[in-house]
Amino acid sequence: MIPKHVEFILSAEAKHMKIEKSNITMTEFILLGFSDVPRLKWILFGILFFIYLTILMCNSIIILVTRTDPALQTPMYFFLSNFSFVEICYVTVTMPKMLVDLCSQKGNISLLNCALQMWFFLLFASSECLLLTVMAYDRYVAICKPLLYALMMNHRVCVQLVAVCWVTVIPIVTGQTYQIFSLPFCGSNKINHFFCDIPPILRLACGDTFVNNLAIFLASAVFTMVPFLLITVSYGKIIFSILKLSSTGGRSKAFSTCSSHLIVVVLFYGTCAITYIQPNTNTSDRIGKVLSLFYTVLIPLWNPIIYTLRNKEISAALRKLPQKLLQLQNFL
Template sequence: MSADGAHITTEDSNITTVMEFILLGFSDVPHLKWLLFGIFFLMYLSILMCNIVIILVTRIDPALQTPMYFFLSNFSFVEICYVTVTIPRMLVDFCAQKRNMSLLSCAMQVWFFFTFGGTECFLLTVMAYDRYVAICKPLLYALTMNHRVCVQLLTACWVCDILVVTGETYQIFSLSFCGSNRINHFFCDIPPILRLACGDTFVNNLAIFVVSAVLIMVPFLLIIVSYGKIICSILKLSSAGGRSKAFSTCSSHLIVVVLYYGTVAVTYIRPNPNASEGIGKLLSLFYTVLIPLLNPIIYTLKNKDISAALRKLPKKLLT
């Protein structure tokens, strides 16, 4: 058996097995390298700072000690982890001559990326359920959404997602990869990785479709059901002010759901997984960078409680 850098060649079978990948990233536009580096670096810093501020205000301000903001602070924490899986590596690749990533590192990036991404999906579902109970069953809200239940729901989000993602990651990286080791992407994503696998990957693509449907479509449908009931309850309110307040508490969450689920669903539940790699890379930028940047802005601009807490934050930090 002879080894050669990123490949190992087995003499008996004359099959070259890939041992590491090369992320092409944005190497097709070298003249924009430093411009893109600056843009993504500033976006990453903005995402970190905005989400840290949300975590601070939801933990410090007594008015925000409610289940809704408990889940929002956890969502912000997951969002920080989610973007940190991909953007720092992308920034390093802008500066590096070699963009090599070992098979193990690639598998770890896939696991962490889908663990945090899937947990976000489940958290958005739990947040929709919280709004459903608050608006449709207000008298039972304190009992139904007590702290113990909130912690149990949060734990369930993590456990369910980790179990599914661990099994799927093991299945993908149990495959043999041969031939090209170049991934036309800025991180180790499942569709471009499967294109490099040896043999027929129909079963694996089918499994990805099913898992994506479970992690994306099932939570999305539950959110739609929750908001269907919420809208019906709001329309029954006699007070126009009450209807306006109820809609305002849900609108920011609904905008985030539509943006996030829309781009993720198009990427992972496409009928043709071998569609243009360029389109896949562009869509990935939406849900890995742009939407995480917009999320805290949407929550702060559309939420009067957080806006008020932000105005009081400097004084609380200085006292």
């Protein structure tokens, strides 16, 4: 039987060690990713690698045809080419690291690299939200104010709108990332995710995260709720204008030009909203990981497919692309 004074000393030392441990800030994290299914790692690697190459190829082709085909030199396709470029950057932030971790089954990432990954992910995701809003505004002007379209959406205005989408997000994303990684991280350094996303990172912080959660809510309102409301208002006016058209062919053409963008908006905002309003539980970690696969992998895969299959102009440009490449090769 341990004497009481010895038990007291041991208890005090244990508490002291616990306090010291809690004051140690992490310098490295471990992304758990899909380590809970090691037998499926090569199958997952093959599927994700194929998806990544498909996203890169499809979006690169969209950029190529929208920049080279004379019939696609319009504001709508200018915004679409920029959207495809953002999609390429967006998936490249997470997928190469995810593929490497699947092979190595380690998932180690330094604090700095984790912060950089979060910064770039938030930058491209926020820019994508704003670009979707700009694309909705372009469709609104084209359908509701066709006589003023050439004046309101000239090339200079289009460039300025795209620049605003990039410049606006940089200070907010930088401030948010700095605020999150200024918190002390102690205890477990295992992130139950496949990239450095905000919710799983905040769960590892041992400081007060109230201000961070408030900042996340405000940033989400600025970059998701406000753009979504603007898109909803734009499409409300578009649908109202389309219904007033007397020609059935005119209605069909107007709906076809808007439907692709509307599908992308619903898929992207739907999965993002579900992910960030989940309760803070272990179950939601697993659900959040699956939902994150949707808006980081599957939706970027569907986007170029949706735009190409449902767009007659791009389909026609794609059919002419091999002939143009052959002519270019013969010329060189």
